[in-house]
Amino acid sequence: MPIYAWKCEKCGFEREELRKVGDDTAPKCVYCNIIMERYLTPITAILKGSGWNRGVWTKLRDRSKDQGNKFFKRHPDLQEKAKQSVNEKLTT
Secondary structure: OOEEEEEOOOOOOEEEEEOOOOOOOOOEOOOOOOEOEEEOOOOOOOOOOHHHOHHHHHHHHHHHHHHHHHHHHHOHHHHHHHHHHHHHHHHO
């Protein structure tokens, strides 16, 4: 079950609640007795494991660049078309 954050627009009172997904009923402020607004909070995540290692992504990027260079050496006409396509997308 996710934790939702709520804030009163009138007095600024904030609270967090553990709720079921899809529970759309908003709580009332304990001070103003008006319906509170839900807002998003940043998440805290720790990425562990070999898939999140910066070195792995660097190796994959370099490998992809090398494969692209090999492809365009075999097909130089397609390289010019790809450059034109990228330049068109950048200018629009």
